[in-house]
Every structure is written in structure tokens, then in C-alpha cells.
Amino acid sequence: MFSNLKRDLVFPTIGSGLLFAMLVGGGLLYSSFGATSRADLVTALLVNAIMVVGIQIFIGNTGILSFGHVGFGAIAGYAFAVLAIAPARKSTVIRNAPWNLNEVQLSPVMAGLVAVVVSLLVAVLIGFGLARSGAASGAVAATVITLALLEVTHELAINWTDLTGGDRAGLSFRIGQTIESRWPIYLALFGAILIARLFAQSKTGLLAQAGREDNLAARAMGINPTVQQMVALLVSVAIVAVAASLRVYQIGNITPNFFFLEYTLLTLVMLIVGGRNSVTGALLGAVIITIGSEFTRYLAGPSVSIPGTDWILRDGLSRIFLGAAMVGFMIFRSSGLVNDWELDQWLYRKTQSGRETAPSLPEVPEPPAPIRLVVEDVTVDFGGFRALTSVGITASSDEIIGLIGPNGAGKTTLVNVITGMVQPTEGKYFLGDKQLDGAPPRMIARSGLVRTFQNLRLFSSLTVRQNVEVSWTVAESHHLEKANLSVDEIIRQSGLWELRHRRASELDYGNSRRLELARAAALRPRFLLLDEPTSGMSDAESDRMIEQVRATARSVGAGVLVIDHDLNFITGISDRIYVLDQGRVIAEGTPGEVQADPQVQAAYLGSAAATD
Amino acid sequence: MTELLQNLVDGLGRGSIYALLALGIAVIFGVMHLVNFAHGELITVSAYVAYWLIQGGRNWYVVVPMIVLTATLTSIIIEAVAFRWVRGAPDFTMLLTSFGVHFLVQAAFVMYVSASVKTYARPTWIADTYNIAGINLEIVDLYTIGATIVTLAITVWILQKTMFGLSLRAAAEDFDAARLMGVKSDRVIRGAFALSGVLAGVASVFWLMRSGQATPSAGEGPMLKGVLAALIGGLGSMPGAVVGGLVLGVAEVLLRAYLPGSVASLTEGVVFVLIALLFIFRPQGIINVSHAERV
Numbered sequence: 001m002f003s004n005l006k007r008d009l010v011f012p013t014i015g016s017g018l019l020f021a022m023l024v025g026g027g028l029l030y031s032s033f034g035a036t037s038r039a040d041l042v043t044a045l046l047v048n049a050i051m052v053v054g055i056q057i058f059i060g061n062t063g064i065l066s067f068g069h070v071g072f073g074a075i076a077g078y079a080f081a082v083l084a085i086a087p088a089r090k091s092t093v094i095r096n097a098p099w100n101l102n103e104v105q106l107s108p109v110m111a112g113l114v115a116v117v118v119s120l121l122v123a124v125l126i127g128f129g130l131a132r133s134g135a136a137s138g139a140v141a142a143t144v145i146t147l148a149l150l151e152v153t154h155e156l157a158i159n160w161t162d163l164t165g166g167d168r169a170g171l172s173f174r175i176g177q178t179i180e181s182r183w184p185i186y187l188a189l190f191g192a193i194l195i196a197r198l199f200a201q202s203k204t205g206l207l208a209q210a211g212r213e214d215n216l217a218a219r220a221m222g223i224n225p226t227v228q229q230m231v232a233l234l235v236s237v238a239i240v241a242v243a244a245s246l247r248v249y250q251i252g253n254i255t256p257n258f259f260f261l262e263y264t265l266l267t268l269v270m271l272i273v274g275g276r277n278s279v280t281g282a283l284l285g286a287v288i289i290t291i292g293s294e295f296t297r298y299l300a301g302p303s304v305s306i307p308g309t310d311w312i313l314r315d316g317l318s319r320i321f322l323g324a325a326m327v328g329f330m331i332f333r334s335s336g337l338v339n340d341w342e343l344d345q346w347l348y349r350k351t352q353s354g355r356e357t358a359p360s361l362p363e364v365p366e367p368p369a370p371i372r373l374v375v376e377d378v379t380v381d382f383g384g385f386r387a388l389t390s391v392g393i394t395a396s397s398d399e400i401i402g403l404i405g406p407n408g409a410g411k412t413t414l415v416n417v418i419t420g421m422v423q424p425t426e427g428k429y430f431l432g433d434k435q436l437d438g439a440p441p442r443m444i445a446r447s448g449l450v451r452t453f454q455n456l457r458l459f460s461s462l463t464v465r466q467n468v469e470v471s472w473t474v475a476e477s478h479h480l481e482k483a484n485l486s487v488d489e490i491i492r493q494s495g496l497w498e499l500r501h502r503r504a505s506e507l508d509y510g511n512s513r514r515l516e517l518a519r520a521a522a523l524r525p526r527f528l529l530l531d532e533p534t535s536g537m538s539d540a541e542s543d544r545m546i547e548q549v550r551a552t553a554r555s556v557g558a559g560v561l562v563i564d565h566d567l568n569f570i571t572g573i574s575d576r577i578y579v580l581d582q583g584r585v586i587a588e589g590t591p592g593e594v595q596a597d598p599q600v601q602a603a604y605l606g607s608a609a610a611t612d
Numbered sequence: 613m614t615e616l617l618q619n620l621v622d623g624l625g626r627g628s629i630y631a632l633l634a635l636g637i638a639v640i641f642g643v644m645h646l647v648n649f650a651h652g653e654l655i656t657v658s659a660y661v662a663y664w665l666i667q668g669g670r671n672w673y674v675v676v677p678m679i680v681l682t683a684t685l686t687s688i689i690i691e692a693v694a695f696r697w698v699r700g701a702p703d704f705t706m707l708l709t710s711f712g713v714h715f716l717v718q719a720a721f722v723m724y725v726s727a728s729v730k731t732y733a734r735p736t737w738i739a740d741t742y743n744i745a746g747i748n749l750e751i752v753d754l755y756t757i758g759a760t761i762v763t764l765a766i767t768v769w770i771l772q773k774t775m776f777g778l779s780l781r782a783a784a785e786d787f788d789a790a791r792l793m794g795v796k797s798d799r800v801i802r803g804a805f806a807l808s809g810v811l812a813g814v815a816s817v818f819w820l821m822r823s824g825q826a827t828p829s830a831g832e833g834p835m836l837k838g839v840l841a842a843l844i845g846g847l848g849s850m851p852g853a854v855v856g857g858l859v860l861g862v863a864e865v866l867l868r869a870y871l872p873g874s875v876a877s878l879t880e881g882v883v884f885v886l887i888a889l890l891f892i893f894r895p896q897g898i899i900n901v902s903h904a905e906r907v
Contacts (some may be wrong), residue, residue, distance in 0.1 A: 132892040140647050141891045143707060144843055151836070155881035265715050272708065316723030319635040323719050326712030331697040334705040558887050 003204050003469055003487075007348050008164060008201035015344025016194040023049065024186060025285075041294065046185050047247045050284040052270045053192045054239030057283040061205055062225075063212030064139060067264055068126065068146030069240050074153040074259035074538045075122055076241035077113040077248045078164055081171040084111035084249070089174050093165040098127045109358045112245040116238050122149075123237040125254060130233070131226035150264065157256035164256070166171060175251055190248060192239045193465070196279045197344065199235055202267075203473045206462075208232050208468040213459035219421060220453075222445035222474040235551070236312030266293075269326050275336025277461070278345045289325065294320040340461060349501060358497050359488045368481075368557045370398040371417075371432045373449070373527050375513075378427030380413055380583075383610065387413045388426070388583045395576075397526050397559030400550070402574030404564060406603075409580040411563045412454055415529050418561075420444040446478050446495065448526030448558075452516045452533060462507035464496050464515055467504050471523040480524045485555060487522065493551060494518040510541045521552045528553060530562040534569050542566070546573045571595065614747045619865050624817075625753030627861020628760035633838030634813035634845065634853035635767070636687075636808030641848050642784030643804040644699055646706040647872065650690060650713035652835025654683040654812040655819060657717070659826035672821075679820065680813030687809025693803060699801070712833070721828035734824040756818040763814045764854065767807070771850070776803050783811040784848065840887055 001305045002008035025041035055069045081224045082090075082097070084107045090102045106114065126149055133141040179185075199205045209219040211225030218225050248254045266289070275287025300303065375393040378384070388410045393399040405411050413519040416422040418429055420441040428437050436444050445451075450471075459467050462554065465487065472487050474480075485493070491500050494514045499507065504515060513533055520528055532548065534542040546569065553560045564570050569576060571591040579587040579594055581603040587594050594600055622706065633651060640648050651713045664687075667677050690713060698709050741748040769776035782790040783800050791797050819834055841860045847854025863886070868879045 063704065065707050127890055129892045130619075139701065140707070141843065142846060143647075144840070145888050145891055147836075152881045155878055155884075159877045159881075265711075267872045268711075270706070314723060316719055319719035320716065320723060323712050323716030327694055327709055327716060330701075330705050330709040330712060333696070334698075334701060334708075378859050 001204075003203065003473065006352065007345075007443060011344040011348040012201050012342075013194060015280075015342065015347060016190065016197050019193055019272070019280060019343060020186075020190045023189070023283055023287070041290070043182065043185065043250055044268065045290045046189055047183070047364075048267065049249055049283055050185070050189050050246065051240060051243035052267050052282045052286050053189075053196045053279060054236050054243055055271055056236075056276060056279055057196050057239065058232050058236035059119055060277045060279075060282075061200060061208040062128070062229045064146075064229065065143045066146040067143065067268075068149035069236065070264040070267060071146070071150035071153040072123060072237045072240050073244035073263070074157060074256075075120040075249075076244040077254050077259055078157065078171070079109075079115040080111045080245035081248050081254045082163065082172075083114055083524060084108050085173055086177065089177075090171070090353055093169045093171065096152060097247070104203060108184075108245075108249060112242060112249075116241040116536055117247045119237050119241040119244075120234060120468050123233055124230075127230040127233045130229060142243045150260070154256055154260050157307060158459060166257055170253050170255035173249075175252070178252040179246070185246055185250070185386065188242050191339040192243070193279060193283070195235065195239065196282075196500040197342070198233070200279065200342075202230050203477065204228050206466060206470060206473060209466075210459045213461060214457045216421075217453065217457035217459065218470075219441045220421075220445055220451055220457075221471045222442050222450075222478065223470070224442050241263045243406060247529075262284045262475060265322055265326070269322050269329075272334075272336055273325055273329055275338040275340065277335065277447065278342055279338035281336050281338040282340060284338060288337075292325070293318045294566065306570065314582075318372060319355050346455065351592045359486065359492050361493060362485055362555060364554050367398060367486050367554070367556065370396045370559070371448075371526050372396050372500050373413075373429070373559065373561070374600075375418065376427055376539045378414070378417055378424045378429065380410075380417060380422060381425045386583060389419070391580070391583070393578055393585070395527070395559055395561055395562075399421055399575040400562065400563055400573055401406060402558040402564070402570040402577040403580060404567065404570045404577060405580035406565060408582075410583040411565075411580055412531055414580070415451055415546070415561075416532050418444075418529060419449060440611050441612045446474070446480065446521060447482075448470045448524075450520045450525035450527070451529040452513075452520050452531055454531040454535065456516060458504040458507075458510055458512060458515060458519070461503055463501055463503055465491060465500040467519050468516055471519050475522065475524045483524060485521075486555065490518050490522050492546065493555060510545075513537070513545065518550055519546060521556050521558070524556060525558045527559045527561060530560060533562065534564060534566060539568075542569055543572075549573060615746050615869075615883050619869050620752050621747075621749050621861060622776060623862030623865035624751065624858060625756045625861070626865060627776075627858035628756045629815045629819055629834065629857075630837045630841045630860050631854040631857025632760060632763060632811045633834055634841035634857040635764075635850060636811040636815075637838050637842040638845070638853035639780070639784075639804050639808045639811075640851050641842065642726060643780065643801050644695070644706070644851070645703060645841075646695060646698075647703075647839060647847070648695075648709060649710040649810075649835065649839065650694075650717070651808070651812060651838055653714060653717040653779070654686050654809060655816045655829065655831035656826075657686045657835055658813065658816040659820055659823075659830040660683045660721065662732055662820050663730045663732045663826040672735050676817050677881075680810060683813030683816050684809035686814065687805045688802065689869040691805040692702060696801075702779075712834075718828045719871065727829070731824055732826065735821055738821055752821060753817065758815060760817065762775025763811065771808070773853075776800075780804060780807075784850075798858065829893065830874070838882075840883075844887065846906065876903065 001147050026046060031038040031042045040242060052450055058066055082101050087103050087105055126145065127143050130142050135144060158167045207223050208228035210223060211228060215225055244259065270285040270289045273280050273288055275281025275334060296318040300311050300315055304313060306313065330590055370578055373395045375391060377390045377392055378388055379390055380388040391414060403411055417424050420439055424437060428435060430436065431449055434447060436447060459470060468487050468490055491497055494517065496511060496515060496518065499511060507515060517533065534545050537545060549560060562573060574591060576589065577591055577594045581598050587600045589595045622677050632753060635649055640646055645874060661682045662675050662679055694709055694713050700708050711774065740751045740753055771781060772847055779790065779795040779800050783795055837860060840879065841856035842853045844859060845856030862880065864883055866878060867882055
């Protein structure tokens, strides 16, 4: 479940305890001076914090904006209220409740559990909807599905009066029947923080974050992001349901507007102000927004009067504050105050990174028995444009094959076809005896054909190490070939050891290319498909890249199909070369043979030589 | 049969309003990939302008152009104040920015006007019907449909025949390429917001004539419908947005008319469920706009 027990289990547990202690300690300190209303404010803050942490698990890990979590809250809140309120009380508002629910009474704990189960059932349905809609980070269709959930629950709450008591009455506990002690809230809060942190550090969490960073690259690394999205949704909804039950139990009643747009705004603002990709951030945001709302309410209240400020210090200021916080943060600091900073990871790096020792460079293993990649008669039409015409290629995993051709020759299209991202109009391709055409990109990646991208698609806000860990984790969980190299060894071999804790987005161009190669190698490929691995590099960098491609291929036992339009690079690295021009293979052979081919000189080298 | 025809015309009347809103949303999505949850604020602001003008004794002949003008100016102002600063940001950021603007405008009206409903006199002919061969048609539906046809015709002319329309379509196709070709991104985006504002203004006129109310959340309902219509049609497709609006309007009226009594009050909910189902089975909407990602 975790890749590194200390980093992913021990420190997050300690960190969760610290965050919990700071939040509760601060709250107790604040409420120990002053009126009892302060205690209520702190209770509300703690309950909202549970809710926000619950929402963070989904939005933070998947990058999908959900308006629906408060809708799940509505479902859970009503389930809790209907089951936990005493029958005598219910008989006045929901005398005709379906399934005689008006005569049922469960203990608050049991009612809360049922509320969790009911909202999880709805979450499964919504999860399938998200999966079908092809949800990716920031996907609009996914957001609208969640918005539809919020609207439908609101509509039901208003109109299904036999169950909900409708818009006016709502459902309420008898005075004195509401929550008596804060312990359930403490327990739920600590549990929520711990679960959120452990989820983010788990393998599932890491793969979800990879999908959030770049859905296409995640699929090219063998991930099916919808699986992690579903898990994140269920974990997140369970916590939201607990928070909603506590909110109803604490306040003592529920009406349709209780869990609707207003509360959606409040919780989303809390989440984004702190930093939606961080649990620490979610808690920080909850505190800041609670303080800010209270303060603006105080400023707008009767106890403050500053001449000339009547126009701004008036009722409704706290709503303006929330709206302005949302717009302001989106414009000036959309990743929130702390971005993805986590207290426990900071502690881990401070105390542990000095103890990490660079692994020695591994021995080169015996190469495995070679396997053949065969592409037969692949033709691709884009509308009326024929990008590839009956292209055939054969490569063995003990060689490096170059694919060269001028811009627009169809090189990248060929890689897209072989990795399942473009479906060929005609043609087949095989790895060994396994036919791969028609398979989705993630299955092709898991079968051993792994690509890099011409325009660099790293998981940019993950660290260098996490980028490699993502594909390593995929290889491990799908029981691909036994690994020759550990994550650290791969990083060391790529020359990125010193940079392992850096974010991928902070790397320079050459190191980004190296990381992309390392990430592909960690998936234990039989073939590496490299799309212009040296584009934009200087000659010296390019030579270093040749060395790294060779070393990587040898150490993971993979063949290489490398695409480029740079003749020196391709002839320097390849055992054999295919020349592509206008969608056709026009020559094939050793570097020497290809260079001597008159057709090649005319189509490609002639023009290249002229500009050189 | 006559009932069905009446419902169809009623649905097209409603649908025309949704179509104009959806088209505005599609135009903005085309140039900056923003789904504008603040589109309804154009209606909210117009609603208060209508309320104040009618309170002041103005005739609807004055109110109508003022509504269109208000919506257009509001659209341009919102772009300049908020959306300009998130151009090119990730979709997540833009979605939340527009959601935030929606709440800010709403909060401002609660703060400076009132949270309660302000009513104003609707046009005297609003409930009149027109009888053709035994079918009672509401005049306001006919006006709405007529005005929508004229507005759409002018919009098509702008998109097809003017330099601005060409740049706008080019930008919607491929923004970076359009910019390389010399399209001024700033001017196109501002123009798109202005056009979207005019379209919302025309929609507002008929929405507000029917409702007779100004509230801080007046635009929320129609905004949601506009966004949904744009999505039904396939986000980014302008013809799709118009079709989506009409489909949504007709579907709503027919569902309200023919759903069994106990469920009829949940029409909105049913519409949402149907739309969620549509996305599940056809995420790209009715009209497929291929935005294949380049790799």
C-alpha cells in the first residue's frame, strides 16, 4: 500500500497528530477566554474542517472540481436526521414518512453509519458517471455531473416533504437532544486528517495525482485514472457524510438550504485558500476563512462604527469576503497559500534526507531473450489526409532502431499508433506473439511498449522521485517482469539523484528529458519509444543523451525505437534506421547503407546537407 | 394534438432564451476555454435596471434597449475586472473564478439593495394569447422566437462576414494559430464578451418580461440552463449551443406537461438527471466538436 513506510506511514501519522493538536489546542485556547459563543464557533470550525478535509481527498488528488460534495452532505445529513430524531418529535412534521421511518430511532452512531452507507451508494453511481464522462483534471462534464447532484438533492429536499419536512419546517432535534460532548468531533477530525494524509501518500493516491497532473501521460504509463478517481471519491464521500451528520447533530436541525450553494461556496473557499492539493492547506484555509468571516461579521456589526465606512461595513460583508477570497485567490494565487506543502513531508525531509545514501550504480544484467516488435501495413487517414501509407517495421529488443524523416513525415503518428493513442485505419502490430492493435494505451504500456513525448509530459508538480515511483508502482501492481533496478537506482543512473526531491516543473530542459526516460524505464519496458528525445538540446547534451539511452536500454533489457529528424543523432545511436517520407518507408538499413541511398539523399539528406 | 403544438411553441419560446444564453457561453468558451458560471449575472444586473426604470415610470420601449445595453456593459466589465487576469489559466482556476464572480455580484446586491424580491409591472400584453386554428399561442412566445431568429441571423452575419467574426471563429478553432496569423487576442476576447453580452441582453428582455421580478439570484436559474444547453450541444460548438437550448426548452415544457402528478414538481431534478445521463453516454454532447489533444 505504501512505498516507504517511514515517509508514507510513520511521518504522516505523526504529522496528522500535530495538525490535530494545533487545531484543537488553538481552538480550546481561544474559547477559554471569553463568551460561550466562542465555544460554538470553535465547534463549527472543527466540523467544517472535517468536511473540507473530506472534499480535499477528492479534489486534491484527482484535480476534478466537484460542486457535488455538499450534495452528498445533504443526503447524509437527511439520512442522519431522519434516523436519529426521536419518533415523538418526527410525528409532527413527517407523519407520513416512507417505510415508516417516522417510527424508527437509531442511536446517533448507528444513524451516522447508515448515513455513510447511503451516501456511498449514491457515490458509486456518480463515480460511474464520472468514469464514463472520461473525467480528467478540470473536466467540465465531470463538474456539471457533480453540480447536477447538488441541484437534484436540493430539489428533492424541498419537494419530498414526507421525508424531509420540506422547505419551511425542516427536521430538528428537540432542544437538549443534540450533541453533548466534543469527543465524537475530535475523533472524526483526527480520523479524517489521518485518512486524508495516508491516502495522499498511498500508491493509489500517487497514481491519482499522476492522473491529475497529466491524464494522457498517466494512461501512457499504464494507469487507468478512473480507478483511482473512484477510490478517492468513495473515501472522500465517507468522510463528508460523517462531517454532515455531525453538523446536523451539532446545530440540531436541517433544512434544504443547509447543504446548498452557500455551504458549497464556504467549503470550496476554505479549500482553495489554503491549497487544495494539501491537507495542511485545507485545515489552514478552514481556520483563516473562519477567522475572516467572524472578523468581517464583527466589523459589519453594531459594535464597530467608523465614520465614512458605512458603505462597506454593513450586513452582507462576510459574503462579499467569501466571494472576493475565491476570485482573489484564483487570480493571484490559484494554488493556495501552501500549494501542496505538507507538514509531515517537510519534517521527513528535514530529518531524514541527510540519511539517504545514493545507491551504487547497478551491474548490467544478462539481457533477457530478445522479443520482436512487428508493425504490418499500417495506414492512417485523418479525414482526407493520409498520414501513413502501409508502413511496416520490424525491430528486435536487442537493438536500437532509428526512425528518421523530415517534419510531417508521419513519425509521431507512427508512435501514436503503436502506443494506442491513434487507431490505424488499416494494419496490425505485434509485440512477440501478442497482437496489440485496438488495445487502449494503458494496456499497451503494461505489455511493454512505453513511450516518451515530443513535447514533454511530466507529472509536473510531483517530485522527480515521485515521477519515477508512479510507473514503478504500476509495474509492481500489475506484476510486470521482475525489476532489475530499484527506483533509487534508476534515478541515480539518470543522473538525477541530487535533484530527486525537486518538483519536475523545476528541472531544466535536459534534466526533464532525462526524467522522462527514467520514468519510462521504471515501467520495465521491452521497448522504449522515444519521440525526439534530443529536440532543443545542444550537441554536448545530445551526446550525453545518447549515452543515457544506451545505458538505460541495456540495464532494463529493452529495445529502443527512437525518432528524430537530426541525422547526426540518429546515425550516432542506431543499429538500423528506417527513413520515412510523406507517410511511406522509403529506405531501411544500417546507418551507412541509408546514408548512401540515393532516394534518401534526394528526399531528406539533400535538403539537410544543404542547410548544414 | 393542439395541446402538443401549444406545448411545442411554449418550449421553443423558453428554448430560444436558453439558446441565446448558451450561444453566449459557447462564444466565450471558444476564445478562452472558460465555462462562464457568471453569465447569469448579466440577467441579474439587468433585472435591477429594469426594476429601477419601471419604478421611475419608464415605458418598456425604453427598458428593452437599456436591458441589452446593461447586459453588454456588464459583460465587458466582468471580463476586464476578473476574467482578463485568468486568461490561459487551467480550467479549474477559470471555473472557480466565474463561480466566485457569480457569488460576489449576488452578495453585492444582497448588501446594497436587498435580499428580498423586488417586483415590477410586466408588459400588459404578457399573458395575451393569439388564436390560430384553435391553437392558443402565447404572444410572448412568438415575440421571443421572432427576436431570437433575428438576433441569430445578425450573429451569423457577424460571424461569417465581418473581420471580427472571422477572427473569432479562427480563435475558437485554434487560438495559438490564430494569434500567429495576426489575430489580436485582446480584441477578440473583449469582442467575444461584448457579443455574449448582447445575446444575454436579448435573452434577458424576454426572461424579465415573463418573471416581473428582480432578486440577487435572478440569473442563477437561467445561467444553469444556459450552461447545460451549451454542454448538451457539445461545448465549443456554436450551432450546438442553439440546438441544445431549443432541446432543453422543449424537453422541460413537455416533461412538465406529461410527467405524472407526483413527480411533476421535480421537473428540474428530472431534467438534471437526464442531462447527467446524456453526459454519461455521450460526453461530447449532441454535436461532436473534436478537440483531439496533440501529442
